[in-house]
Amino acid sequence: MEEKLVEVGRRAQQKEELSELTINTEFEKQSLFFRFFKRIVDIFGSLLGLILLSPVFLIVAWLIYKEDPNGPVIFSQKRVGKQGRLFTMYKFRSMCTDAEEQFHDLLELNEIEGAMFKIKNDPRVTKIGKKIRKTSIDELPQLLNVLKGDMSLxxxxxxxxxxxxxxxxxxxKRLSVKPGCTGLWQVRGRNDVHFDDMVDFDLEYIHNQSLYNDFKIIFQTVKVMLFSKGAY
Structure with a gap:
């Protein structure tokens, strides 16, 4: 009973801290110009990506279906967005259909410190899943989330x-801005980076937001995807 009260109290405090982000977020202090053009870049960038990469979408969807016809091609999952709002995020399915059920059995194998779970040789990952994860192709459906406004590039x-x-x-404080498809974490090590370092990178990005930095990160992301460094 005491543990439940502690948990309820902690969640209430966390909710209060999230509400403070609405007022104190660095993003809200940015100029209207930046916010407007960042959204324009998101819309046109996601549309362009969806059009140009449509052949990749079709090929990957077919390969996933071929390996496991009984599972969905697109994996959807509830994620936490700006100021704690929940949204449904889309990915190409790279794991077996009962991956969530196996999660607790694999907790002790976690190789990332902090509030994150990653293991290099995750037994839940499918054959095609390993390949599309190497190049982050599994993340491409998130362009739909960007177009919808749930996420940013x-x-x-x-x-x-x-x-x-x-x-x-x-x-x-990571939740004070819209989540993105890529960021400093991805271009500075991806899964090789510890959780605390990832938070440092995210806060650095939040405090130094600009369209120039966004374009720089996008171009660096393409380079990282091509060489598949730090992905698993």
Missing amino acids: VGPRPPLQREVAEYSKRDL
Whole structure:
């Protein structure tokens, strides 16, 4: 009973801290010009990506279906967005259909410190999943999230609810802006980076937002995807 009260109290405090982000977020202090053009870049960038990469979408969808006809091609999952709002994020399915059920059995194998779970040789990942993860092709459906306005092309990665439940007040600052498809974390090491370092990168991005930095990160992301460094 006491543990439940502590948990309820912690969640209430976290909710209060999230509400403060609405007022104190660095993003809201940015000029109207920046916010307007960032959204324009997101819309045209996601549309262009969806059009140009449509052949890749079709090929990957067919390969996933061929390997496992009984599972969905697109994997959808609830993620935490700006100021703690939940949204449905899309990815190409890279794991077996019962991956979530196996999660608790693999917790002790976690190779990332902090509020995140990653293991290099995750047994839940399918054969085609390993290939599309290497180049982050599994993340491409998130262009739909960008078009919808749930995400931006550049920003912190959207966390899971169970991860946010472990966030400190400092970690919660990641949620002061829209989550992104890519960011400083991806171009500075991807899965080789520890959680605390990822938070540092995200806060650095939030405090130095600009269209120039966004374009720079996007171009660096393309380079990282081509060489598949730090992906698993």
